[in-house]
Amino acid sequence: xxxxxxxxxxxxxxxxxxxxxxxxxxxxxxxxxxxxxxxxxxxxxxxxxxxxxxxxxxxxxxxxxxxxxxxxxxxxxxxxxxxxxxxxxxxxxxxxxxxxxxxxxxxxxxxxxxxxxxxxxxxxxxxxxxxxxxxxxxxxxxxxxxxxxxxxxxxxxxxxxxxxxxxxxxxxxxxxxxxxxxxxxxxxxxxxxxxxxxxxxxxxxxxxxxxxxxxxxxxxxxxxxxxxxxxxxxxxxxxxxx
Numbered sequence: 001x002x003x004x005x006x007x008x009x010x011x012x013x014x015x016x017x018x019x020x021x022x023x024x025x026x027x028x029x030x031x032x033x034x035x036x037x038x039x040x041x042x043x044x045x046x047x048x049x050x051x052x053x054x055x056x057x058x059x060x061x062x063x064x065x066x067x068x069x070x071x072x073x074x075x076x077x078x079x080x081x082x083x084x085x086x087x088x089x090x091x092x093x094x095x096x097x098x099x100x101x102x103x104x105x106x107x108x109x110x111x112x113x114x115x116x117x118x119x120x121x122x123x124x125x126x127x128x129x130x131x132x133x134x135x136x137x138x139x140x141x142x143x144x145x146x147x148x149x150x151x152x153x154x155x156x157x158x159x160x161x162x163x164x165x166x167x168x169x170x171x172x173x174x175x176x177x178x179x180x181x182x183x184x185x186x187x188x189x190x191x192x193x194x195x196x197x198x199x200x201x202x203x204x205x206x207x208x209x210x211x212x213x214x215x216x217x218x219x220x221x222x223x224x225x226x227x228x229x230x231x232x233x234x235x236x237x238x239x240x241x242x
Contacts, residue, residue: 002107005083007033013091014042027100035074037061068157068164088166092187114176116142122189128228147171163210
């Protein structure tokens with residue numbers, strides 16, 4: 001079976017979803033490369049409680065200053081572990097449980113060197129995901145999260161401090177297999193975090209260069225303006241246009 005290396009950046013995740021995400025990864029990854037971005041809580045200890053984790057630590061946080069440099073550092077650590085395939089997930093993201101059974105087929109197939117998934121933003125809890133505007137996973141489309149490591153490809157990242165992407169540019173241009181496995185994103189699931197996340201997003205992109213103003217404002221929309229659909233675990237959802 002081809003070796004699968006998962007990689008993620010963490011920062012003060014002890015009271016959020018880190019332990020659950022790491023536990024999920026252990027069901028299908030051979031190793032988990034984690035770069036701690038200067039956490040001041042128990043995040044490193046949680047990481048080290050999982051034998052599959054290779055933990056690297058920064059003394060000071062870089063994410064809000066230069067995300068592309070931080071992502072490049074993580075990539076370098078992942079590559080140093082001699083991976084065959086690399087999966088890039090964040091500490092609040094989960095592949096569906098059926099990934100443990102389906103990923104082996106994706107890793108063994110020979111037609112594609114990259115695999116893309118749709119990400120579903122859970123809202124107000126884990127039972128529903130958002131489908132209005134740019135939150136809609138069907139309109140947003142597939143993104144590459146899983147790639148076969150190819151040493152001849154460039155590891156260059158776009159020089160962006162914000163929204164710089166998970167993978168080197170060269171890997172994002174590869175022809176990719178569109179998997180129906182879904183990524184469950186819990187980053188917006190806790191209503192108590194929305195105001196802070198909104199303020200951070202607007203402060204990092206005051207001129208709306210990365211996303212339109214309406215999308216940022218929609219973070220704080222009242223419930224009656226937000227459109228949700230039920231998350232059903234283990235159910236294959238065919239592609240559809242909204």
